[in-house]
Amino acid sequence: MFEKSLTDLIRGLRVCKNQEKYIQKAIMECQNEVKSLDLNIKTMGILKLSYLVMFGYDMSWASFNIIEVMSSTNFFQKRIVLSTNLIKKDLTSSNHMDIAIAINALSEVITPELSRDLLYDLCSMMNHSSPYIRKRVVLMMYKVFLQYPDALRSTFPRLCKKLEDSNKSVICATINVICELSFKNPKNYLQLVPIFYDLLKTSSDGWVLIKLIKIFSSMIPLEPRLVKKLIPVLTTLIQDTSSMSLRYECINIIISGKFLQDNPESDLLTALFISKLRSFFEVSDQNLKYVGLLALSKLIITHPTLVLRFKDIILECFENNDMDIRLRSLDLVECLVNKDNLQQIVKYLMSQLLLPLDSLSKYYRISLVNRIISISSKDSYANILDFNWYISVLTSLVKISKVNVAEILGVEMRNVSVRVKVARLYSIKHFSTLLYDPEVIDSVYDSESNIGVLSFVAWIVGEYSSLLDSYYEVFESMLLPKVLTFPTNIQKIYIQAIPKIFVNWVFKQVAYWNMEKKAELLVWIQKIIFFLDMFCTSKDLEVSQRAIEFREVFRIVQSIIESDDSALSSDDMDKSLNQFSNTSYLTSFFFNDILLAMFLDDLNPVAPKAQRKIPVVDLDLENWIYPPAQKNIEDSLSGFSYGSLHLQDKKEKKFFNDSFYISGDISTSRSISLEDMNDPDNIPIVKLEIHDTLMEKKKYKSENIEENTVLKSIEIIPDEVPENVIISDSESEKTNYLYNDESSKSVLHKDITALQKFNIDDDENNLQLLNKIEEIKKTLKHSKAHKKERKNTYKKSYKEKMTS
Numbered sequence: 001m002f003e004k005s006l007t008d009l010i011r012g013l014r015v016c017k018n019q020e021k022y023i024q025k026a027i028m029e030c031q032n033e034v035k036s037l038d039l040n041i042k043t044m045g046i047l048k049l050s051y052l053v054m055f056g057y058d059m060s061w062a063s064f065n066i067i068e069v070m071s072s073t074n075f076f077q078k079r080i081v082l083s084t085n086l087i088k089k090d091l092t093s094s095n096h097m098d099i100a101i102a103i104n105a106l107s108e109v110i111t112p113e114l115s116r117d118l119l120y121d122l123c124s125m126m127n128h129s130s131p132y133i134r135k136r137v138v139l140m141m142y143k144v145f146l147q148y149p150d151a152l153r154s155t156f157p158r159l160c161k162k163l164e165d166s167n168k169s170v171i172c173a174t175i176n177v178i179c180e181l182s183f184k185n186p187k188n189y190l191q192l193v194p195i196f197y198d199l200l201k202t203s204s205d206g207w208v209l210i211k212l213i214k215i216f217s218s219m220i221p222l223e224p225r226l227v228k229k230l231i232p233v234l235t236t237l238i239q240d241t242s243s244m245s246l247r248y249e250c251i252n253i254i255i256s257g258k259f260l261q262d263n264p265e266s267d268l269l270t271a272l273f274i275s276k277l278r279s280f281f282e283v284s285d286q287n288l289k290y291v292g293l294l295a296l297s298k299l300i301i302t303h304p305t306l307v308l309r310f311k312d313i314i315l316e317c318f319e320n321n322d323m324d325i326r327l328r329s330l331d332l333v334e335c336l337v338n339k340d341n342l343q344q345i346v347k348y349l350m351s352q353l354l355l356p357l358d359s360l361s362k363y364y365r366i367s368l369v370n371r372i373i374s375i376s377s378k379d380s381y382a383n384i385l386d387f388n389w390y391i392s393v394l395t396s397l398v399k400i401s402k403v404n405v406a407e408i409l410g411v412e413m414r415n416v417s418v419r420v421k422v423a424r425l426y427s428i429k430h431f432s433t434l435l436y437d438p439e440v441i442d443s444v445y446d447s448e449s450n451i452g453v454l455s456f457v458a459w460i461v462g463e464y465s466s467l468l469d470s471y472y473e474v475f476e477s478m479l480l481p482k483v484l485t486f487p488t489n490i491q492k493i494y495i496q497a498i499p500k501i502f503v504n505w506v507f508k509q510v511a512y513w514n515m516e517k518k519a520e521l522l523v524w525i526q527k528i529i530f531f532l533d534m535f536c537t538s539k540d541l542e543v544s545q546r547a548i549e550f551r552e553v554f555r556i557v558q559s560i561i562e563s564d565d566s567a568l569s570s571d572d573m574d575k576s577l578n579q580f581s582n583t584s585y586l587t588s589f590f591f592n593d594i595l596l597a598m599f600l601d602d603l604n605p606v607a608p609k610a611q612r613k614i615p616v617v618d619l620d621l622e623n624w625i626y627p628p629a630q631k632n633i634e635d636s637l638s639g640f641s642y643g644s645l646h647l648q649d650k651k652e653k654k655f656f657n658d659s660f661y662i663s664g665d666i667s668t669s670r671s672i673s674l675e676d677m678n679d680p681d682n683i684p685i686v687k688l689e690i691h692d693t694l695m696e697k698k699k700y701k702s703e704n705i706e707e708n709t710v711l712k713s714i715e716i717i718p719d720e721v722p723e724n725v726i727i728s729d730s731e732s733e734k735t736n737y738l739y740n741d742e743s744s745k746s747v748l749h750k751d752i753t754a755l756q757k758f759n760i761d762d763d764e765n766n767l768q769l770l771n772k773i774e775e776i777k778k779t780l781k782h783s784k785a786h787k788k789e790r791k792n793t794y795k796k797s798y799k800e801k802m803t804s
Contacts, residue, residue, distance in 0.1 A: 003033060003041055009048050023052060034065040043069050087114075091121050096130055103136045107143045115148035119155070126158050131167035138162055138173040142180055149758040152181075152188075163195055172208050175199070179211045184756045186218040193219065193226070200233055206243045213246075217253040227257055234259070235269050238276055248291055251277055255298045260306070274309060281313050286322045293317065293328040304335050311336050318352060323364055330371050337375045342383045346372055346393060353400045362448075365403040372397070373412050387423035391416060395430050398450045399439060406452030413453070417460045418605050428467045431457045436477035444485050451486070455493040462497025463603065465504040474501060475524065479531045488540040495535060495546045498528060499553065518561060525558045 004012070009026055016022040026048065033045030046069050049059040090102035106114070122144065125137045141159065145152050162174040175196075182189050200212045213234075220226050230253075238250040251273060254260060260270050280292030296314070300307045307314075314336065317329035337345055349372050353365060376383070376390055384390050394413055397405070417427045434440050434457050443449030461474060468474060478494055478501075486494075502524070509517050532554070535547035 003044060004029065004048070005044060006047050006051060009051065023055065023057065027052065027057065030062075034062050039069070039072060039074070043072070088118060088121060091118070091125065096133060099125070099128075099133055100136055103133075103140050107140050110143045110147050112147045115144045115151060119144065119148070119151050123155055123158060126155075126162065131165075131170055134162070134165065134167070134170045135173045138170060138177055142177045145181065146755060149755045152755075152758060160192065160195075163192075163199070168205065171199075172205065172211075175208055175211045175215070179215050181755075182215050182218045185758060186215075187222055188759065189215070190219060190223060193223070197229070197233075206241075206246050209237065210246055210249045213249045213253050217256050220253075220257040227259055230257075231259060231269060235272060238272060244280070244288055244291075247276055248280075248295065251295050252298070255295065255302060258302060260303055270306075274306065278310070278313070281316075286320070286325065289317070289320070290322070290325055290328060293325065293332065296332055297328065300332060300335050307332065307335050315348065318348070323361055326364060327367060330367055333371060334375050334378065337378070337383055339383045339385060342376065343386075343389060346376065350393070350396070350400065353397075353402070357402050362403050365401060366405055366408075369397055369401050369403075369405045369408060373408060377412065377415070381420070387416065387420050388426045391423060391427045391430050395434065398434060398453055401450065402448065404448050404450060404452070406450040406456075409450065410453045410456030414456050414460060415605070417464065418603070424464055425467050428461060428464050429469065432461050432468065432470075432474055435461065436473055441477070441480075441482065444482075452490065454486070455490040458490070458493045458497040462493075462500035465497075465501040468501070468504070471501065471505045471508075475505075475527075479527055481534070483531075484534055488538070488543050491535060491538070492540070492543045492546055495532065495543065495550060498531070499550055502528065522558065522561060525554055525561070529554050529558070 004026075012026075013019065013022060030045040030049050030052075033041050034049075036042050036045075042065060046062065046066055049062055053059050087102050087106050090098045093099055093102075106118070122137055122140065126134060126141075128134050128137065138159070141151075141155060159174060159177070162170055165171050165174070178189055178192070196212055196215055200209065200216075203209055203212070216226060216230060234250050234254065238247055238254075241247055241250075254269065254273055260273065277292060277295060280288045280295070283289075293314075296307055296310060310332075314329050314332050317325050320326060320329075333345060333349070349368055352360070352368055372393070376393070381387075381390075394409060394416070397409055401409075413427070413431055417424055417431070420427075435454065440449075440451060440454065443451050458478070461468065465471075475498075478498055483491060483494055506521065509521070529551055532547045532551040535543050536551065538544040538547065
C-alpha cells in the first residue's frame, strides 16, 4: 500500500479543483493510517491531520492515536506531538537531541505555571557541558522572563556569568537576551555597562556589535555620560566597518543619542556621519536606499538643518521605480521647503502627477496632493509669497490629480478664500470657472473624478458672489438639468448658493433698473423656480427641504415684481438713473430688508479647538432648571371631569344589554349622559369641598419648588474662539468620541507590562526592609525581657522585705 506524505497532501491540495472533496478523501486515508500497527505510518497520519486542523477540521477522534505517538522514543515521531507533561523528563535526558527539541517545544507553549515549575531545571542546564544546549537554554530564558518576571531576580547572576562563557555563540545568545530585556526596562542592566563597553571594543563579531549598540542606545537616556564615552568607539566603528547593517546601527545611535552636538569633539563625527550616510544612496541596492531615507526621517526630528544637505538625494529618489522609496522621500520634502524654493518644489511634485496614469499608484497620487497642500499651508501659509500662484495650483490639481481628492482640495480652496482676503477676488474668478468646466461636470460617473469639489466651489461663489464678474455663465452652469445627476451633497449646496448669487446680481442691476431689466429678472426667476421644482421630490430630505423653501421665496419675489409697475421704460433711461427707491415700497423693502439680510454677514473661520475651550455651564442637577408646569389642583381633586363622564357613559352603553354583567351601584345611581351634559340646564350643581390640610400641603409644596428653582439664562456662545484663551497645539485632535483606544490585539501579542515594571533592585530593598523589621523585633524582645527581669527583681526584693 502506498501512503501519501505531508508534501504529497499539500501539493494535491493546491492543484485539486474540488478542495472539500479532496480533504474528505484525505481524512478517510488518515483514519486508516492511524489504525496501522506501523508507528511510522501512524505518525505520518497524525502529521497530516495536524496540518488539516489549520483548515478547521476536527481531529479529536484521533486523541488515543496521538497519545501513542507521544509515547514514542523516536526523535522524528516525538517531535510532531510533544506533550508538556513529557518536557521535564526530556530536559533531563542524556540525549542532546531530546533536550533540544524539548526546549524548542517549551519556548512555544511556555506558561507562567510551567515557567515556575521548570525554572530550577532550566537554571541548572545553563551550566550544561554542551555549548549548543547552553545557547538554547539562554535563549529560552527570555520566554520564561516574559511569562514569569520574578525568575529574572534569581537567574540574573547566572545570566551575567554567561557573558564570560568560553563559547562565542553562548555569549552572543546572552547579549541577545539582555538586548531584548533592556528595551523593556534598561535601568535593570546599567550595572553591566563596563562589561558591554569592553565587549564593544574587543569583539569583532558584527552581530554582537549590533546588539551591543542597541543596548547602549536604550541606556543613553538614563545615563547621558555614555555619549562622551562612546564617541571614540563609534567613530572608529563607523569609519572602519564595511558592514552596512553595523554602519546603520552606528548612524541610528548617533541620531537617537544626540551625539551631533555643537562641540569640537563631535565635529569629526558629524562630517563622518554625513559622508557614511550618503554611501547608502551610492549603491544600487534599493533596500539600502530605503534604510538611508529611514535614517533621514529620524534625523529630521533632532537635526533638521543637516537634512538640507541631502536635498539633491531626496529629489533624486522621486525618479526611483520603487514606490516605497518615493513615499519615504515624500515625507522628507517638508523640511526642504522655504520661501525661496516652494514654487520650484511644488512644480516638481506636480510634474509627478503628469506621468501616465498606470505608472503611479492611487495611494501615491493622493500622497502627492496631500504633501503639496501641507508644505504650502505650513505655518499659516508662511512660505507663500504669491497667493495667485497658489490658487492656480489648486485649480490645476483638480484636473491633473487623476484621483479622487475632492475633499482635500475643496477644504483648502475654502480656507484660502475665507482666510486670505487679498486673494479673494482672484480665487472667486478662478474657482468659478470649475462650475462650467466640461472636464469636471462631465465626470459625474467617474469614481476617481474630483466632481465633489463643486460643492466647495459653489459655497465659495455663493458666499462671495458680490465679487463675481460673469454672473450669466455661473447661472447657466448651476441651473443645468444635468445637476440632477450630481451627488446630493453637491445639489444641496447649489440650492443654497443660487439665492445668494441672485441677490447680489439683482443689486448690481439697481443702477440700470427699467422694464427690460424687470423682464430679464422675471425670466431668471422663472428659470430658478423651474430648477428648484426638479429637486422638491428628491429622496434626500435636506435637498427637498431646501428646494421647497427657496422655491416659495422666489415665488414671493416673482409676485412682488410682477405687481410692481414703477419701473421706467427704456425711453426714460436717458433722463435719469433709477434706483430701487423708484420702485414700490414693497419691492424696495423686500429686497433691501429681507433678501439682503438673509446673506448679509460673513462667516468667519473658527479654531478647531474653540469648542473644547468653552467652559462647561454650571448646572445644579439637584434643583429644577425650570419650574414645573403648575397643575390645576381643583380639577385634580374634584374627580369630576368631562373625560370621566364620557368613559362612564361609554361603559354603561356597553353593559346595558349584558345579562351576565352585575352592574352594582351603576344601575341604581342616576347617570348623567353625554347628551345631558351638552345642555347647561342639566349640569348638576356640585359642592366642591377641598380639604384645607391637603390644599395647604399642595400650596406648601408649590412654594418650595419655586424657592429651590434657580432661573439661569443659558448663554449660547457663538462659534468663535473664547476670549483670553490660548489654543495649544499639544492637545489631542481626536474628534471621534466613539473611538476605542484598546485596539484588537494580535494572537501573537504577549503582554510585557509586568516585565517593564519589574525592578531587579527591589530584592535588595526588600532585604533591607526585612533586616530592619528583624532589628525592631529584636529590640522589642530585648526590652520586654529587660522589663520582665526588672519586675521579677522588684517582686523578689519585696518578698525579702516582708519576711524580714
